Amino acid sequence: GAVVSQHPSWVICKSGTSVKIECRSLDFQATTMFWYRQFPKQSLMLMATSNEGSKATYEQGVEKDKFLINHASLTLSTLTVTSAHPEDSSFYICSASGNSSYEQYFGPGTRLTVT
Amino acid sequence: SQQGEEDPQALSIQEGENATMNCSYKTSINNLQWYRQNSGRGLVHLILIRSNEREKHSGRLRVTLDTSKKSSSLLITASRAADTASYFCATDSGGYQKVTFGIGTKLQVIP
Numbered sequence: 001g002a003v004v005s006q007h008p009s010w011v012i013c014k015s016g017t018s019v020k021i022e023c024r025s026l027d028f029q030a031t032t033m034f035w036y037r038q039f040p041k042q043s044l045m046l047m048a049t050s051n052e053g054s055k056a057t058y059e060q061g062v063e064k065d066k067f068l069i070n071h072a073s074l075t076l077s078t079l080t081v082t083s084a085h086p087e088d089s090s091f092y093i094c095s096a097s098g099n100s101s102y103e104q105y106f107g108p109g110t111r112l113t114v115t
Numbered sequence: 116s117q118q119g120e121e122d123p124q125a126l127s128i129q130e131g132e133n134a135t136m137n138c139s140y141k142t143s144i145n146n147l148q149w150y151r152q153n154s155g156r157g158l159v160h161l162i163l164i165r166s167n168e169r170e171k172h173s174g175r176l177r178v179t180l181d182t183s184k185k186s187s188s189l190l191i192t193a194s195r196a197a198d199t200a201s202y203f204c205a206t207d208s209g210g211y212q213k214v215t216f217g218i219g220t221k222l223q224v225i226p
Contacts, residue, residue, distance in 0.1 A: 006157075034213070043203060044158070044216045093157055103148070104214065106158040 002028045004096050006107035013084055013114055020080045021110045023094030029074035030096030034104065035067075038091040050077055084114040120217050121204055127223040134191040136220040138204030139184075146207050147180055148214065149189050151200045158203070161189075196226045 003026040013019050023033060032051050036044040048064075050056040050071035058064045068080040077096075081088055091111050095104035121138045128134050138147070146165050150158040164171045164180045164187065171178045177190040191198055201221045205214040 004157075036216075043218045046213065046215070049213055091155070095158075103160055103163060105160070106150075108157040109155070111155070 002026075002096070002098075002105040004030075004094065004105045004107040006092075006094055006110050008110060009108065010111040011113070013112070015085055015114055016083055018080055018082045019084055019112060020078055021092055021094075021112075023077045023079070023096065023107050025075045025096040025105070028096075028098050028105075030077075030098060031074065032097050033071055033077040034095045034097075035069060035077075035079050036093045036095070038093060038109075040091075044093060047079075081112065084112070086114045088112065089114045121202070121220040123220060124218065125221045125223075127225065128194055130194060130196055130224050130226050132194055134194050134198070134222055134224070136189045136202050136222070138187045138189070138217055140187075140204075140206050140217075141185065142206075142208060144182075144206040144208055147178075147187050148205045148207075149176075149178060149187075150203045150205060150216075152203065152219075153200045161202075191222075194222075194224045196224050198222060199224045 005024045007022045034049050035047045037047050038044045046059050047062045048056040048058045048069050050069050052071050052074050056069040071077040091109050093109040095106045097104045148163045149161040152158045162173050162178050164178050175192045180187045201219045203219045204217045207214045
């Protein structure tokens with residue numbers, strides 16, 4: 001099956017700093033990438049949808065200026081958490097899909113801890 | 116808001132038994148998918164069932180879909196300890212493959 005990687009796997013940062021998370025589709029071209037956030041013992045909440053070369057579409061309640069998403073190529077999307085605060089601590093998961101399938105291929109996730 | 120709601124929220128069974136998880140949703144869908152998530156890991160796609168399908172099999176997995184009741188079930192037969200994970204249903208209504216996840220069922224299979 002298709003492989004999606006995320007980097008880093010986990011990151012600890014200080015409050016007020018920014019953190020960048022990368023999502024890569026390794027063996028297919030991802031026309032659409034999705035970013036999710038998952039708090040402990042909860043489901044995945046979609047944050048934003050990004051299509052290569054265009055601006056991301058954010059879900060209601062997600063601050064686009066805080067969570068910067070860039071989808072510059074068909075194999076890479078980045079999520080930057082700006083001015084991170086402890087309440088941003090969460091598990092961030094990306095997924096990618098190609099043109100011809102509704103199936104999303106998920107990355108392994110990135111655990112962010114803001115101290 | 117959550118589209119799918121799974122029940123039970125948690126399930127503990129003995130190895131070899133069958134596990135059944137249910138998912139209900141509110142609005143019309145194009146597809147319903149089931150995913151597995153091991154603790155602290157990403158999601159693994161299990162199976163997709165389209166709105167015009169009623170049942171689908173994949174190995175030890177059997178998924179049913181009843182669009183009149185807006186519900187789906189996932190049956191895992193002859194469960195194994197390695198099946199221990201959280202299981203989520205996800206629905207889409209078309210358009211950029213955006214899916215909405217349910218709250219999940221945490222399955223524990225005791226060896």
